[in-house]
């Protein structure tokens with residue numbers, strides 16, 4: 001199952017998210033660096049060719065791990081990164097990640113991501129969140145300028161509404177949207193419909209509901225019948241839900257990665273869909 005992003009990036013529809021590779025509170029280095037590197041290498045060896053990251057994961061740590069594990073990158077590997085959130089410290093609760101969408105900051109972060117990832121051009125650069133204190137057109141304009149200069153290939157947005165997608169598309173082509181979406185949280189259905197009708201990839205973050213969809217009666221029942229883990233069923237549901245969806249489950253463990261990758265081979269029956 002593949003998807004083409006922006007007309008020229010064709011990748012498998014099950015990607016990998018790197019936020020969980022960092023230290024506790026998405027801060028600092030991982031407790032087990034060797035395992036984090038093994039997770040990344042196993043993902044790519046297993047056919048994953050879309051990796052999602054961000055400057056703010058660690059911060060910088062996730063991008064550095066990607067480079068250490070995978071550079072020089074195999075042909076066809078797409079690394080999508082983001083900018084627009086700052087990190088004053090580790091997350092110790094559901095604390096906010098402050099936004100910063102000032103054009104000069106977005107520009108600086110793109111330059112730093114290029115350097116850390118060891119790339120000449122970022123395939124997909126996503127605005128992590130719209131900063132309400134900065135004119136919207138200035139934020140999107142900064143991404144358009146980076147695209148014009150060839151520093152990024154494509155522009156995506158994250159945590160946005162349909163209206164924001166429409167407004168941004170007046171300034172620069174938008175090829176993807178990354179919103180929270182999973183079996184338990186379907187509040188972005190309208191954004192998914194927009195993505196389907198406008199040819200955008202919808203990259204659902206927290207596809208396992210940040211771990212909440214690794215248990216549960218219906219998931220466990222369906223998983224037991226197929227001899228897979230519940231997480232694989234939750235991801236298979238997303239793959240079934242729409243051809244526009246490109247889930248990016250995150251894990252820090254090779255065992256969980258294997259569980260999750262099993263989703264790519266599952267074709268859910270209508271009885272299973274009804275159960276879920």
Ligand SMILES: NC(=O)c1ccc[n+]([C@@H]2O[C@H](COP(=O)([O-])OP(=O)(O)OC[C@H]3O[C@@H](n4cnc5c(N)ncnc54)[C@H](OP(=O)(O)O)[C@@H]3O)[C@@H](O)[C@H]2O)c1
Nearest residue numbers: 017018019205206207208209210211214231249250251252
């Ligand atoms: N754009 C945004 O604003 C935004 C926000 C959040 C996330 N993201 C992106 O989306 C990616 C995925 O989101 P997420 O990491 O928050 O949530 P997720 O993928 O829904 O869930 C990850 C959590 O589930 C656990 N897990 C993963 N596979 C498992 C398995 N097979 N069995 C049991 N537990 C499992 C992981 O722990 P273990 O490490 O122990 O496996 C981790 O705690 C991130 O990595 C990041 O790239 C983007």
